[in-house]
Amino acid sequence: MQLVLEQLLNGLQLSLTLFLLAAGLTLVFGIMGVINLAHGSLYMIGAYAGAWAAAKTGTFWLALPAGLAAAALVGAAMELLVVRRLYAREHLSQVLATFGLILFFNGFIAWSAGRSPLLMETPPQLSGFVEILPGLPYPAYRLAMMGVGVAVALGLWYMISRTRIGMLIRAGSDKREMVEALGVDIAKLFTLVFALGALLAGLAGVMVGPIRSVQVGMGEQVLITTFVVIVVGGIGSIRGAFAGALLIGMCDTLGRAFVPMLLKSWLSGPLADGLGGALSSVIIYLVMALVLIVRPRGLFPVSG
Amino acid sequence: MRLKSIALAGAALLSFTAAASAQQPIKIGIVTTLSTPGGYLGEDARDGILLAISEEGGKLGGVPVQTLVEDDKLKPGDAKQIVDKWIENDKVKLFTGIIFSNVAVAVVPSILESGGIFVSPNAGPSNFSGKACNKNYYVASWQNDNLHESAGALAKKLGYKKMVLLAPNYQAGKDAITGFRRMYGGEVIEEIYTGLDQTDFSAEMARIRAAKPDAVFQFHPGGQGIAFLKQWQQAGLKDQIPMVVASPSLEQRIAAAAGDAAIGIAATAHWNTDFKNAENEAFVKGFRAKYNREPTVYASQGYDTAKLIGAALKASGGKLEDDAFRAGMMKADVKLTRGPFKFNTNQHPIQDWYEIKAVKGSDGKVVLETGAKVLEQHGDAYAKDCKI
Numbered sequence: 001m002q003l004v005l006e007q008l009l010n011g012l013q014l015s016l017t018l019f020l021l022a023a024g025l026t027l028v029f030g031i032m033g034v035i036n037l038a039h040g041s042l043y044m045i046g047a048y049a050g051a052w053a054a055a056k057t058g059t060f061w062l063a064l065p066a067g068l069a070a071a072a073l074v075g076a077a078m079e080l081l082v083v084r085r086l087y088a089r090e091h092l093s094q095v096l097a098t099f100g101l102i103l104f105f106n107g108f109i110a111w112s113a114g115r116s117p118l119l120m121e122t123p124p125q126l127s128g129f130v131e132i133l134p135g136l137p138y139p140a141y142r143l144a145m146m147g148v149g150v151a152v153a154l155g156l157w158y159m160i161s162r163t164r165i166g167m168l169i170r171a172g173s174d175k176r177e178m179v180e181a182l183g184v185d186i187a188k189l190f191t192l193v194f195a196l197g198a199l200l201a202g203l204a205g206v207m208v209g210p211i212r213s214v215q216v217g218m219g220e221q222v223l224i225t226t227f228v229v230i231v232v233g234g235i236g237s238i239r240g241a242f243a244g245a246l247l248i249g250m251c252d253t254l255g256r257a258f259v260p261m262l263l264k265s266w267l268s269g270p271l272a273d274g275l276g277g278a279l280s281s282v283i284i285y286l287v288m289a290l291v292l293i294v295r296p297r298g299l300f301p302v303s304g
Numbered sequence: 305m306r307l308k309s310i311a312l313a314g315a316a317l318l319s320f321t322a323a324a325s326a327q328q329p330i331k332i333g334i335v336t337t338l339s340t341p342g343g344y345l346g347e348d349a350r351d352g353i354l355l356a357i358s359e360e361g362g363k364l365g366g367v368p369v370q371t372l373v374e375d376d377k378l379k380p381g382d383a384k385q386i387v388d389k390w391i392e393n394d395k396v397k398l399f400t401g402i403i404f405s406n407v408a409v410a411v412v413p414s415i416l417e418s419g420g421i422f423v424s425p426n427a428g429p430s431n432f433s434g435k436a437c438n439k440n441y442y443v444a445s446w447q448n449d450n451l452h453e454s455a456g457a458l459a460k461k462l463g464y465k466k467m468v469l470l471a472p473n474y475q476a477g478k479d480a481i482t483g484f485r486r487m488y489g490g491e492v493i494e495e496i497y498t499g500l501d502q503t504d505f506s507a508e509m510a511r512i513r514a515a516k517p518d519a520v521f522q523f524h525p526g527g528q529g530i531a532f533l534k535q536w537q538q539a540g541l542k543d544q545i546p547m548v549v550a551s552p553s554l555e556q557r558i559a560a561a562a563g564d565a566a567i568g569i570a571a572t573a574h575w576n577t578d579f580k581n582a583e584n585e586a587f588v589k590g591f592r593a594k595y596n597r598e599p600t601v602y603a604s605q606g607y608d609t610a611k612l613i614g615a616a617l618k619a620s621g622g623k624l625e626d627d628a629f630r631a632g633m634m635k636a637d638v639k640l641t642r643g644p645f646k647f648n649t650n651q652h653p654i655q656d657w658y659e660i661k662a663v664k665g666s667d668g669k670v671v672l673e674t675g676a677k678v679l680e681q682h683g684d685a686y687a688k689d690c691k692i
Contacts, residue, residue: 010506115344213527277497
C-alpha cells in the first residue's frame with residue numbers, strides 16, 4: 001500500500017514537471033501555430049544559467065531567478081529574431097528553422113561551457129525528507145517541485161480565465177484575425193506568450209538541475225515526451241496540457257513501477273524483468289495511440 | 305641543354321611524387337558521439353587519440369596519419385552513412401572512435417566487408433567477441449561484459465548476498481547484467497531494465513526500496529548515471545543500500561557532476577587518473593595541459609587505442625593490408641596508460657581490474673581513488689568461441 005502511494009507521488013511529480021514544459025509548448029503552438037522544436041533548448045538554457053549562477057554565488061535561490069530570466073530573455077529574442085518570420089510559413093519551414101536553433105544552442109553551450117555535465121546541488125533547506133506517512137519518507141525537494149508545479153498550474157488557470165491578457169490569449173488562439181481587427185497589438189502579444197512559454201521551460205530546467213544531469217542535449221531528451229503530452233491533451237489547450245501531463249506522467253511511472261511486477265505473477269523472473277522493461281518503455285506511446293483513436297484531436301481540443 | 309634540363313625537371317618531379325606517395329599519410333576515420341548527453345564520452349575518446357598523434361608530431365609509430373572526425377549523434381544510421389561515405393570517397397581503411405555498442409553493431413559489419421580495419425576505443429559488444437569475431441576487428445578497451453564482471457567480482461568480495469540489478473534496455477545493458485551475474489554468483493532478487501532516454505528513476509528507486517536488497521548494481525553511463533546518483537541520494541537510499549558499479553557509471557566526469565552523491569560507492573575500472581606508471585603520468589599531464597580539463601577513462605582508452613595502432617603501423621612500416629599490421633597489433637609491443645595489457649585470441653583485451661572509490665579531495669572536490677586489484681589478467685568468456 002505504501003509502495004502504491006509512493007509511486008503515485010512519483011507519478012504526480014513527473015506529471016507536474018512535464019506540465020511546465022508542455023504548457024509553454026502548447027501555448028505557442030495553439031496561439032501562433034508554430035511548432036517550436038527548440039523548446040527543449042530553453043529548458044537547457046534555464047538549467048545552465050541556474051547551474052552557472054549556483055556555482056558563482058553558492059546558492060540555489062539565486063539560480064532560480066537566473067534560470068528564469070535567461071530562458072525568458074532568450075525566448076523573447078528567439079521570437080523577435082527568428083520565430084516571428086515563421087508565422088506565415090508552412091510547418092516544414094518552422095521545423096527546419098527551430099531544428100537549426102537546437103543545433104545552434106547545443107553548439108553554443110558546448111563551445112562556451114564545455115560538454116562536461118555541470119554540478120548542481122540540492123539546496124540544503126530541501127535536501128532532507130518529509131515523513132508523509134509513518135515509515136514513508138519522501139524527498140523534500142521533490143515535494144517542493146510538486147508545490148511549484150501546482151502553483152504554476154493554478155496561476156496559469158487564473159491568468160488565462162480571469163485576466164485581460166488571458167482573454168486576449170484565448171481570443172487569439174480562436175480567432176486571430178478578429179483580435180487583430182479589434183486593434184490589439186498581436187505582435188506584442190505573441191512575443192509575450194513566447195517569453196512566458198520560455199519562462200516555464202526555464203523554470204522546469206532550473207528545478208530539474210539538482211535531480212538530473214545538466215548537460216548539452218538534455219532538452220531533446222524531454223522534448224519527445226513533451227510532444228506526446230500536448231498531442232494527448234489537445235494542441236493549444238492549457239487544460240489539455242495539464243490532463244495530458246497527468247495521464248502520461250502517471251502511466252509512465254506506474255508502468256515502470258508495476259508492469260514488471262504484474263508480469264511476474266505469471267512469468268518466470270528474468271523473462272518478466274526483460275519483458276516488463278520493454279513494455280514499460282513504450283506504455284506512453286500506447287496510451288497516445290489509444291487516446292488518438294478515441295479522440296483524434298486530443299482530450300481537450302481547442303475549437304476553431 | 306634544354307632537353308637535359310627538361311629531363312632533370314621531369315626526374316625531379318617523378319622523385320617528388322614518389323616521395324609524396326611514400327609520405328602519403330594513413331587516413332584514420334574517427335566516427336564517435338560528440339553531441340547528445342553522451343557527447344562528452346566521444347569528445348574525450350577523440351581528444352585522447354588526437355593527443356597521442358600530436359605528441360608524435362602528426363605520426364603514430366613513426367608513420368604520418370591524417371584524421372577524419374565526425375559526430376554520429378548516437379544514431380546507428382548516421383554512423384553508417386558517415387562510414388560508407390569515408391569508404392567510398394576517401395578510401396579510408398582504418399577506423400576507430402565508436403563509443404556506443406548499438407552504433408558499433410550497425411557499423412562494424414560495413415567496415416569489415418569493405419576490407420577495412422576497426423579498432424574500438426570503447427564499445428565491445430558480445431555480438432562480435434565470440435563466433436562472429438574477425439581478424440580485422442580489435443577492441444582496445446574491454447569486452448562489454450568485463451566491466452560488469454569486475455563489478456560482480458567486487459560485490460562477491462564485499463559479501464553481498466541478495467542484489468537488485470539495473471541497466472538500460474539495449475545491447476550493452478544486457479551485456480552488463482550478464483557480465484555482472486557471471487562473477488557475482490549471489491541471489492538476484494530483481495533485474496530492472498530502464499529506458500535509454502530515461503532521466504527520472506523515482507519509480508525504480510521505490511521498487512528497490514521495497515525489495516530490500518543487500519546492495520544494488522546499476523549501469524547507466526554518462527548523464528543517466530549522474531541523474532541516477534543524485535536521485536539515489538535524494539531518495540535517502542545512499543545511506544541505506546550500498547551500491548556497486550563499473551567504471552562507465554562512475555568515471556571522473558560523473559564524480560565531478562554528482563558531487564557528494566558519488567561518495568561511498570564501490571566501483572571498478574581498468575584505469576584511473578592516479579595509476580602510477582610513467583606512461584599514465586605523462587598522459588594525464590599532457591591531457592590537462594592540452595585540453596585544460598581532467599581526462600576521463602574514455603580519454604585514456606582513446607590514447608591507448610592510438611598507441612596500439614601506432615605499434616601496429618610501426619611493425620608494418622605503415623602498410624595496412626599487410627599481415628605485419630595484424631602481427632604488430634596482436635603483439636601490442638607498447639606501454640599503455642593502464643599498465644599490463646595483452647590481446648586475447650579474439651582480439652579483445654586481457655588486463656587487470658581494480659577497485660575504485662570516490663572520496664573528497666583536499667580541495668573539496670570529489671576524486672576517484674584506486675584500491676586493490678579485483679581481477680588479474682582477466683580475459684572474456686567469448687574468446688573460446690572465436691576461431692580466427
